[in-house]
Amino acid sequence: MATLPRTRPRNRRLVSRNTVAGWSFILPNFLGFAVLTLLPVVVLFYVAFTNWNVFGVAEWTGTANFRRMWDDASFWTALRNTVYYAVFHIPLTLAAALGLALLLNRKLRGVRFFRTVAFFPYITSIVAIAVVWNQLFSPEYGPINALLGAVGVDNPPGWTASATWSMPAVIIVGTWRYMGYYMLLFLAGLQTIPAQLYEAAETDGASPWQRFVHVTLPGLRHTTFFVTVLLTIESFKVFDLILVMTGGGPGQSTLVLSQYIYQKGFEENQFGYASAVSIVLFAICFGITVIQFMVNKRRNS
């Protein structure tokens, strides 16, 4: 048994020991994060105000990069395309993921198999996805248009080979790829809703639709919020899928902000300008997330 006067130093020792232990646990990860993410991000905020082009010195140019962006039609095209992608990708994926989760949250034979199947696109290599979907979408020889032709569509779309249809094609593949992942989150959410609530609703004579609206949806509110935030950020920074599927084309029809940043930075070596565009992208993601948090908070209270 410890006597009173000895408690304080012992407590302090315990605290410092815990602190050291805590730090040593997160240190490996934090070091990697600091060197590979945090430091570059901080530097990026400086580079965005310079004309750095890889070689030589970065001259301070103030807000010149941002003023250039204001008049840059390609930047606006990229922003428009990013919003186009997000506006369709977010609700479609949300609905598809929720639908799948509801379907696969029952006791039926082989449910594990179907859950795995739904999750499969998410773990498939994105390059493989792009190659296969591009062949499926092939306007003249692809099975999708063959199918459309068979059901009587006279003028099937050109998909990734057409400036009008390339974005819808990319959105379809994006939704297909990510719905499995968000389905998993929804499944976890569904399992936290107490079964008694459903039983009570049923006893009160609520229809399945009423049960969905008044029990399932409120029960999933936290999950839905989390999924929406993740989906929004993921949609705005979409890059790899589009790069390998269409490369931003035809023309600039699927050029999105991340790819524009890549183009300006790594292809044209205008790192100052590319950094400025990434700050804008960051601000957009950050702003939307803050708004979502505020809306969520208001609803909570």
Added chain:
Amino acid sequence: MKRAIPAVISAATALTLVLAGCGGGDEPVDPNAPVTITLAGWSLASTPEFKTLADGFKATHPNVTVELKEYAPGNDYDTQMITDLAAGTAPDVYVMKNLKNFYTYQSGGQLLDVSDVASGLGSVPALASYQVDGKAYAVPYRQDSWVLYYNKDLFAKAKVTPPDGSWTWDDYTDAAKRLHTGLKGAGSNATGAYQHTFQSTVQGFALAQTPNADLLSGDFGYLKPYYERSLDLQAAGAQPTFGTAKTNKLTYQAQFGKQQSAMLLMGTWYVATLLNQRTSGDADKFQWGMAPAPQFDKSTTGTSATPVTFGDPTGLGINPKISKSKTAAAKDFLKYAAGPEAGKALAGIGITPAQVTDAVTASLFGLDGVPQDDLSKFAYAKHTIKPENPVSKHTAGLQNLLNETHSAILSDSKGVDAELSKAQTRAKNEVLNQ
């Protein structure tokens, strides 16, 4: 504490100066001392040219070892090289795959002045592209040019007269359509022509051949007739559409090598690939030939005239961070690589060197599987080659923009005029004003 900081700084400065003094090395260099220089290359296992150059140089300079450093193939090569140069870890000698990024390297101070090497090379036309303010910053060791490859067997099958060196683009378009009809009639699925998805398959020729065409003027009207012919061939089914080539990831090697198309416009680097693939079985064995690229008008057609085509030289430059004791060896290497001896050695593995001499042509046409007709030799050896990428600050930006225009025109219905005028506006507002 506060006083310690300036002390540390001055100590560090002193140390740096001492170290720099040591590294400076003003003592005379023994020309026969063993030296190792490093050279950048890509896909070393399947690209023998770097080893050919290294071994060939070793034969005449036994004290110098050229060590190869492998880089990524394709466009990633430049990204990696630029990163390594900026970080100070690049090899002593590196390759400029084309002229698109030469400006970036040169204006960034990443190339040593090699005027002394260049002046000893005689008249190599491609040298001009590497001159800035009267100084040379690289030397060419390869100079590919674009020619028309054609499948003699498929021409015979379709009963179409093969090219004779007199073709303008209208003749080419006409032949492609007649091949399409003829091959279909003979029960073959092969198309008359294959136009690969590269922007240069249209824009390279248009820029090189059209009188007064200037990429940097931002006036792209010269592209119009060339695009109209491509669209015409696509619509007629005489060549796979751009969309099909893209979505199905068609390769030109398989299209021509597996006899899916009777004609292919491609650079002379394809000769080596085709020969290798005939041996490995990736390409069929058929009678083929090379003809000069179709011309803008009749003034440059016929074997008594000199046809105009395009192609960027591939150059070698020296990293300015090379240690002084190695500079002489590196310059000797450049002199060798751009000279006639290396030229013959490169031609021996199917590579087109910077200077196509009679010896080079003889060496290349001595390879097994290369056609022996006079037109092929003429197409290979005689032409005016204009650069695909005229060197300037704006080249990379303009070419990226025109690459988007290329896919927009070939895949959609907005029309050539609308897309070209959009490209011109973008060039003016987004690239040329920078």
